[in-house]
Amino acid sequence: MNTQSPLPAPGAPLQHYVSIAPFDLQSVEAMTPEQSKVFQASQLRLMWWKFRRHRLALISGIFLAALYFGILICEFLAPYNLHTRNMDYIYSPPQRVHLFHNGQFVGPFVYGREMKLDMDTLKRNYIDKQDDVQRIRFFCKGDSYRFWGLIEGDRHLVCPAENGQLFLAGTDRLGRDVLSRIIYGARISLTIGLVGIGFSFVLGIVIGGLAGYHGGIFDLVVQRIIEVLQSIPSIPLWLALAAIMPITWSPVLIYFGITVILGLIHWTGLARAVRSKLLALREEDYVLAAQLMGASSSRIIRRHLIPGFMSHLIATATISIPGMILGETALSFLGLGLRAPTTSWGILLTEARSVSVIAFYPWLLLPILPVILVILAFNFLGDGLRDAADPYK
């Protein structure tokens, strides 16, 4: 027998004392309230703190939330109805809002307008009548509408003066108020692509994740499918899909159907990215550890691998929403997307499709402003979310 064994003989009492009372870390090293607040905060709370630090992202988030709330009540926000035509004010430039008339404060107002036809060029010229003060009304009665097609109403946030006009963004070739049409157009432009993106996102993560993690035959097949789908440019697909949708469907429904199908097709980019990242990540030691502990592959992908590149997924998601909005404008421009009388920002921009319009009626380009703002906002929001996605950095 080896008498030098460090272990005591069986049954003999231990040489040192071990307290069986639970050990409280705080008793040794107490944390200040601020410290404990940080260390005990949940992951979601940490994310929020980190997100809040990115000012631009926070502002963008609020801006987008306001816009999405705004499309719920655009009947109320818009000064005119979508299809209200003012035949006396065709191609009228935007009116300026004034506060002072002859040095006297009268509150926000616009001057009345008079149209003079230039007999040489047949161009309509509008002149402000300096004595015709038209005060803008707030929370007033104007065009009557059916709120969401259900409830009758005629209240508006702003209206023109009685028997007056208010075209803050000018009018188009039918004398319709551009500002009102931009507000109504937001409803379709902001919502139409969301479902398709949802589909492509789920498909991309699931299929790309499985292919990257399992490899083998499944990976091979998925790779070939992705190759096939990616090699077809989207515009021919749109043309073909638009042609086979049932004629009885409304333009919006057809467009919606196409975006859903495109969502089912466009998961490939994300799937490839997920796959290539997983191929590298799955060789990490912590994955081996999880496998040895008997975790299933879906658990390893979900719990250990996807959080590893969540930031990239979020960046992709936020950048694909503006992609859909831009896609809508481009397709409407080609006449493949939505069609009038449906109103979206893309449809409004088709009015400004020639150089002569830009030269004579530049205000018809105004719908580009909300497009740019929304796309910038989504991008900044995505940046903020990306930085917040991994709060332990």
Add this chain to the structure above:
Amino acid sequence: MLRYIAWRIAVMVPTLLIISALVFTIIELPPGDYFDSYVSELRAQGEAVDSDRIQMMRKEYGFDKPPVIRYFYWVGGMLHGDFGYSFEYELPVRDVVGDRMWLTVLVSFVTIIFTWLIAFPIGMYSATHQYSWGDYGLTFFGLLGLAIPNFMLALILMYFANIWFGTSIGHLMDQQYLGEPMSWAKAKSILAHLWIPVLIIGTGGTASMIRRLRANLLDELHKQYVVTARAKGLHPFKALVKYPLRMALNFFISDIGSILPAIISGAEITAIVLSLETTGPMLIRALQSQDMYLAGSFLMFLAFLTVIGVLISDLALALLDPRIRLQGGSTK
């Protein structure tokens, strides 16, 4: 490695076959064929329709046969270089396409290079100077390029070019060179026109590339090996380029394959606005009038380029990151 490349090239054949079937289906999907739209167009113009002639043409081009048989004719023809006949131009597809194919490749290639030249330095600067004014400013300009729809940018540039230079910036070359054989003057004219479409098409892609490079580089820069490298006295530039940048490039490489169809799709609308002599406007016109062999050849050509692109991206990915296994063998 060589075995892998050979095997990948062998796999390309069935892939291309599947793509050809898919392309054919897409072109066949819309109801009716070219002759239907041709007849209705003639009727709309009030012209008499010679139905015997239409029937004869139908028969000649095999439109009386079921689509499956026509598909095999089409694929068989392409295998020995016969891309079919364009009904609208009444010429073989190869003659119609002419210059357009390589002009498209030229525009796309220059655009990709332009995008990379802009995006790489900006992305690296933004990642290393996170939250600085330079980062905000450069990112903002990149995003602005993304946010303005391409066709609007094209229109606005056209307008200002007209005012400032008094010239029209449309087209890819001066009109007298159209259909001319290649010459120095023609090449110079193309180069002089090329920058506008490249600028317009490129601005859209630059922003997303800057963002992705910045995002991936930031992920890498926070890792400990970068700190170690810096602590050991590696020059900051080397500590940036040698390891983190290489890691952040994974996404670029895996995107090579998909960039091409994306750029060509994006370029189609710009090409229409600027009336460029590329394949885009012709493809859309052919699809709308169901000039199917013309459209089909374009699509197959694109598909071929993409398949090659994917092959290159897979090989480059394996070269760049040794951790990636070529065969994608299953895990333990």
